[in-house]
Amino acid sequence: WEEQDVDLVKNIVVKVNNESYTLEPTETSFVFETTDPNTKFNVGVTVNKKGFGFANKSKKTITTSSDNATLYQEVSDLVINNTEVSFTHHIQKDSEGTLDLSSLSYDVMTQYNEILSTIVPTDVEETNDLVSIKVTVPLQLIQDQYAILFGINYEKNGVSYKNAVKDFDITTSDSSSYAASPFEVVFQNQMLVLLNLNTEYYLYESHNFYAESLHVTVDTEEEIETYQLILNDEVKYDLPYLTEGNNGIILKDLAEGHYLIQYDGKPIYTTDTIYDVWYTIYREGVAKQITIETYMGMLSVEVKDVTQTPDDVYDILIDPGHGGLDGGTEKDGVTEAEEVLKVATYIASRLEEHGLKVKLTRDDEFDPSGEGNFDYTLSPYKEEGRVEQVYRYSANYMISNHLNAFDGSLSGFEVYSSIMSTNDWASSIANEFEAIGHEARDSIKNEYRVSTGSYKSYTQCVAGEYLPNGCSSPYIDYLYIIRETGGQFSQSTSLVKYNENYEQIPNHGAETVLVEYVYLDNATDNAAWIQNWQAYGEAIVKATVAYLDIPYQK
Structure with missing residues (x-):
């Protein structure tokens, strides 16, 4: 309908059966989508005027067809020359009712669904089972657009329909006639689309x-x-x-x-x-x-x-390092695998309190890929292994938790992030550690240091069997849990080597940080961990939600 005068009209109310929808006076159409076949819909439109003016009302009953008005279509004889685009559009008749040929028109639309022109065809041929319409569009009308889509408007059994022009067989009769033109013909989801090649793209x-x-x-x-x-x-x-x-x-x-x-x-x-x-x-x-x-x-x-993502999609994975047959480092009865499970469980619980969907890669003393399956090289990539889980659960982020060891002389924390990402998350964690008095390792050991307490460990990338197109960057992350969880972007390779269910590295991955909280073989660090592990976990939580732009909750 025509746009109403906002000075005179209060609103427009559309009623479909028992449901009412209130529209602004400036709105000029209403769309109600349904897939119910052979169903009657009583449609009423009321234009409510301001003051004491009478309302204008219109009613109509629409019955959907059994095939939901799908037209079987084909396109042939598509030709693009210096002056025009032309094609023949074939519509298969059906037994549902009469197609009103006088109602036929074609919309020429841009990539933004703007209608450039509506064309009423004059060359229409009809047989017992087919209607063939010759459509001609001046080239001047479309030559400045990136893409062109064609729509058909028609009436059947008194009901108006709109469809995109399609070719259900996805064929054209003479590809050579337009191969050298400034447009490329594309059938996207069977829809006829013209792409303008005479522009920058x-x-x-x-x-x-x-x-x-x-x-x-x-x-x-x-x-x-x-x-x-x-x-x-x-x-x-x-x-x-x-x-x-x-x-x-x-x-x-x-x-x-x-x-x-x-x-x-x-x-x-x-x-x-x-x-x-x-x-x-x-x-x-x-x-x-x-x-x-x-x-x-x-x-x-x-x-x-x-407000709900699929059940198998998680925001963040919390990885307690080691587990199962691999206890990690151990000192004075304190075992890395047990301790990082404790802090990881705390972090996961706190992040859930901040509204995140969180999963632990393991929640007991077993290796993530199952009891007895531990193999330092293979285990992370097996089903439910700590690397495989990143892809299985489409995680955005991962925190890998560890305790360090050397020869007893080193102390302090280290936070590692990918060379493929910024240092923002790692430096945020380092800052929170420092804020609670936890010192970084920096003063003694400085290789790969980016900022206080944060590091990027890397090695040279070598193209080969699993990087057949070469390296996208001359260096790759050295730590496997960071490199192998970032998908194709981080040049990961091992998943397809060790898991036959993956034919290629997924094109999605997580941003991962690895945290070495303390040097467990250092007496001072060992004592600090026993006393402060929960405070360290809370520092991780505070830094992570800040990095993710989520308000921190004590």
């Missing part, structure tokens, strides 16, 4: 989720400087693109919406059918469901706020 190659960030690789060796997220032709986010794992396209702060992704103001084209879902962590009871997918031949991301 990137081609999609791959994507990775790392913690709460998205990284998209495109066909350029040049450094990407910025990324844009476009919603309905409006740039909602225009931010620097930083390459660290916990930067990239930052997902946790995105508002709900379906965004097209751009790098440096250029769209990212893809002819692949991409569909991948990821979740951010819970904040105040709400997580974000992130869906990266192909939309009209371009890369897009849809963001939805959800």
Whole structure:
């Protein structure tokens, strides 16, 4: 309907059977989605005027068809030349009712669903079982757009319908006629889409989720400087693109919406059918469901706020190091595996109190992959092993807990983070340790030191069987629990070596920190641990929620 005068109209009320929906006077349409076949819906629209004006009312009964109005469609004779785009659209008749040919029209739409033009066809042929419509669009109308989608409007049995123009056989009759044109023809989910090649764009190659960030690789060796997220032709986010794992396209702060992704103001084209879902962590009871997918031949991301994530998805894994046959270091009856299980359990409980969905990689003295399965090389990658769990449970973050040992001469804490991410989380933990009087190891031993108490241990990356495309970075993390939990982004390799259920490294991974609380073989550190282990655990909690932008609760 036409937009109403806000000075005269109070609101518009749409009633579908017994449900009422109140709209603003400026709204001009209402959509009610249903998949119920052969069902009657009594629809009423009331325009309530201000003051003592009478209301305008309209009623109609709509009955859905048995096949939910799906048209069997084909596209043929698609030709693009210097002046126009033309194709023949075939619609299969059905037994559900009469298609009103006089109601046919076609919308020419942009990637933002903006209708550029509505075309009424004049060349329509009809047989007993098929309607063939010749559609012609002036090239000048679409030549400045990134992508074009075609929609068909029609009436059947007195009910109006809209559908995208599709080819259920995903075929075109003469590909050579438009192969050299400025457009590439794409059938995305069977929908006919034209991609404009006569503009600047990137081609999609791959994507990775790392913690709460998205990284998209495109066909350029040049450094990407910025990324844009476009919603309905409006740039909602225009931010620097930083390459660290916990930067990239930052997902946790995105508002709900379906965004097209751009790098440096250029769209990212893809002819692949991409569909991948990821979740951010819970904040105040709400997580974000992130869906990266192909939309009209371009890369897009849809963001939805959800109050429940799948049962097998966790925000953070807390890993008590060692376990089972591997007790870790031991001194004066204090065993690392037992002690870190104690502090890990405390940390997990406290993080749950902050609203996070938390899982321990083990909750007893057994190795995570099962009693008797311990093998220092293989165990982490077996089913339910501490590395495998990161991928099984789609974790965003991981804290690996350890107690150190050397020769009794060293003391203090060490916090390790990935060379693929910033040092923010590790330095936050170090700062909280220092705030409670716990000293770092720095003054005695300084290799790989980034800041007080925080380190990045690394080694040279060597391409080989499990990195067939070479190294994306000249160095990789030395500590396996950090390297192997970061997915493809951190150049992990071992999961496919030791677990036959994985044919390739997943394209998602966790940001992991490893904490060495004390040197257990140092008498002073040993005594400090026994007295202060819970305070150390609380420091981890306080630093972690601060890093995750979650208010700290004592």
